Amino acid sequence: MPSAPLLSPSLSALARPDAGWSFILYPDAAEGSGRFRSSDQPKRVRVPKGSAADPARAAAEGGRRAKSKLRRYCAANRLNRLGTLTYAGDGCRDPKALRGHLGEFFRTLRGHLGGDPFPYAWVPEWHKSHGLHAHFAIGRYVKKSAIEKAWGRGFVHIKLLGDLPVGSGKLSEARRAAGYLSKYVAKTFTDPQFRDLGRHRYDVAQGFQPASLHLSGTSAAEVLGQASQFLGSRPERRWSSSDAQDWAGAPTIWAQWGA
Template sequence: MSTTAVDTSLGRLIAADAGWFFSLYPDAGEGGGGFRSSYKRNRAFVAKGSAADPERAATEAGRRAGSKLRRYCAANRLNRLGTLTYAGTGCHDPKELRAHLGAFFRDLRLGLGGDPLPYAWVPEWHKTDHGLHAHFAVGRYIHRRLIKEAWGRGHVHIKLLGDLPVGSGALSEARKAAGYLSKYVSKSFTEPGSQVFGLHRYDVAQGFQPVKLALSGYSPADVLAQASDFLDGPPVTQWSSASVEDWAGAPAIWAQWGA
């Protein structure tokens, strides 16, 4: 028999080891979860690169990384997307790129007064032989001159994301920026030659990770209602594995709030 615990916020008894669980990220206006049974399968350790289906494992790893990056960008309203490109023959050393990016964001922060600055960046290989460049997102206006001075290694580009429906705000803009960055992250897991074992596939400023709120209940409607109560409104977008024919995994749900 499942043990029970009291959910003090709702004054009800819930199963502690079985039921619907939902991870809500309020600042990102997003959450996802699923059903967990009381039966817990023993998971064997699998060495990196030794998955039974490496292609599927890489795709899933890319999806998880992209989701984590999307929530970070949304929570911090990173709605301005930029690109840093090298002059001359470019850069072909992933470690060197990461060192240059570390210096860039330190100098950029100092140029803005030294206060902590949330940001995210993702490397990408040029389709030509020019090597690497980087895409990044920030959540405030920064003069292009200051970005160029902080980079000092070539060309820069920065823009506020637009072409969104009327009524869209910084959250929708940040989600669009995150969509671009997540696409580059996913490619680093699946494209030949893009794997960077031992190095971060993307990086973010420390101290700005979105807070997670753990919810639990009897049904998908139950946990979504709890999340909606917390965010003062229903989700604008939601998905359920029940809508997917031949879904092979455990029942799952996902939803977004806000605009």
């Protein structure tokens, strides 16, 4: 795809047309995606959970959407420190109990840090020997002793992600953390132990969801140009369905900008 021209978003660009390209930009996450909408687009029919015609495909698509949302959340909030919470003794094998324990953990940790809300994300993982444990990401330094005291149910590990190219900032670090967490999220859509419809495959702190900006235009290059102008740079990574073999859906694009 040729480089998109830098265009200034206008008020008209924010309106959703009946036909044309629409693009949702998440400025704080420096990421966005869009697709072409035809004027005769068929009406979507809501399918109840668990009754998809192709459950495997539906699970894969659900996992993809969850991973994208988690990645944007981590990037927007610069969650660049990755931790693990493990149970002592016989462990835990009850997903509902795990969620309750994690809610208590983050409330306690918040108190240790002064009481102000802070963004975080966590995902569960099954282990063959001791059942469940949790991986989490935060965006600030916290003493390991404070994390251990807040958890109080076993063992903890926390680290600032490194091993990145020289010049990488918090955004790149947060994307790396999101990549680790996303692997575990994907498992929750394919592992029978986690395919419990209606339960959260991951959780995040409320009040920190990344804001979105809706752009529209007559071409993919135009909406990418509007997004690039808003962010002040061209995308570092981009993907287009036009480069994908056997793509059956509407024309789609995705782009990611650097910090």
